[in-house]
Amino acid sequence: MLSKKTQYAFHALIHLAERADQGPVLISEIAQEKNISIKFLENILLELKNAGMLGSKKGKGGGYYLLKPPKEIALAKIIRLLDGPIALLPCVSLNYYERCENCRDEAVCGLHEVMSKVRDASLKLLENKSLKDILTKNVPIPKLG
Amino acid sequence: MLSKKTQYAFHALIHLAERADQGPVLISEIAQEKNISIKFLENILLELKNAGMLGSKKGKGGGYYLLKPPKEIALAKIIRLLDGPIALLPCVSLNYYERCENCRDEAVCGLHEVMSKVRDASLKLLENKSLKDILTKNVPIPKLG
DNA sequence: TATTTAGTCTATAGTTTATATAGGTTTTAT
DNA sequence: ATAAAACCTATATAAACTATAGACTAAATA
Incomplete structure (x- = not known):
């Protein structure tokens, strides 16, 4: 079986893909929509970012987004x-x-x-x-x- | 990936299958042949026995054996x-x-x-x-x- | 430009599960 | 009786998972 981490990552990435080209998406939005612990999700998205799969924007109006087309x-x-x-x-x-x-x-x-x-x-x-x-x-x- | 437990079980069962109809096989023989911690293997074989996949014989001349043909x-x-x-x-x-x-x-x-x-x-x-x-x-x- | 706010980033701690080890107990053959 | 073997229980160690707290950063706005 895939780990929880990977399972959550899939759902989060799907969410980001569905909102591609709509600007950064809030972690809190993904967490709520997909029923994932926000802090755990934070770690996962960060890992995906450091691996080059996601980009992020800090501060107000920030969030995560895909760096490549789905x-x-x-x-x-x-x-x-x-x-x-x-x-x-x-x-x-x-x-x-x-x-x-x-x-x-x-x-x-x-x-x-x-x-x-x-x-x-x-x-x-x-x-x-x-x-x-x-x-x-x-x-x-x-x-x- | 399969857990270590399952990986070891596969190798142990292969060993038992190769010696089917030759009487009980010692845990220690399997452990040595397959390079598995004898105590960990003990637990695994016991679990397989309790699940009905293996039979065992205690005491001198004892060991484990398959209950069904491979x-x-x-x-x-x-x-x-x-x-x-x-x-x-x-x-x-x-x-x-x-x-x-x-x-x-x-x-x-x-x-x-x-x-x-x-x-x-x-x-x-x-x-x-x-x-x-x-x-x-x-x-x-x-x-x- | 100082301040507030919204958000990411970092570190860590608790909890559970997986893996492994140790020692003692019971059964069987000789 | 003795020795050999499975069996049982407890515990130690490591990894994975979940959760928390606080630091840092960027944007908005007055």
Whole structure:
């Protein structure tokens, strides 16, 4: 399962995507709309900002906003940023590979083979779907405030 | 990622499967062969026993053994037993469903839809592959001791 | 330009869950 | 009886999660 952090990040990013090009969005607005602890959300958005995914503006009229169009932000990228590996085992991770300490030879490990396939199947979806693809369907988004 | 517990369980079960019909296998043998802390492994095997997946025999000549043929133990079952949900989000889990607290309506949540597909893709593999399918390839298994 | 206000940024602390260890108890075979 | 093995309970350690307090920054306005 994805961590709470990543789950919240998804919902927050969806909210930001739905309000793209409408100027900075308040943390408090996202927190209220998505039912997330405002302070925890604060940390998450900051992490996303430091990773280059979000921009922010301080002071009155400030808030957070996407730095790229939603279409260009793959779901896989969000998961990797906050949760790390998408694979079920370290030894089949593309981006966070670690040698398996429990088997003598990965090349003949049957587990390795199956888990690689699971990873590929997941990645096929998560790499090709973007924030734009997961926006709330059939719902007009009013500007709050 | 799968928890350490589940990762260790997989390797232990593979070991047991490779020695099926050879009588009880010592915890210490598995621990040494798979490089797992013997005490942690003890807890894991006990949990698998209490869940009905393993049998055990106490005392001299004792150990653990599979209660069913490896072919009949699906990988998904092992994961669910120790790690819980296979899905990435609680709201798309088949066996551990929880309502999403962060979105107003699951029916129109785009995240829900994509994550359901990821779940299905993973399950297709994990439900259909068994312990038998992940045994070490091309390796004759000698009886130790 | 001083002040107020709205907001981000930083640090930290408490709580829970995951991982691991230690020691003692019970059962079984010989 | 003795030794070997699983079993049980308690505890220690580390990581993840949640929450809180206060510092800092930018904008608005008088």
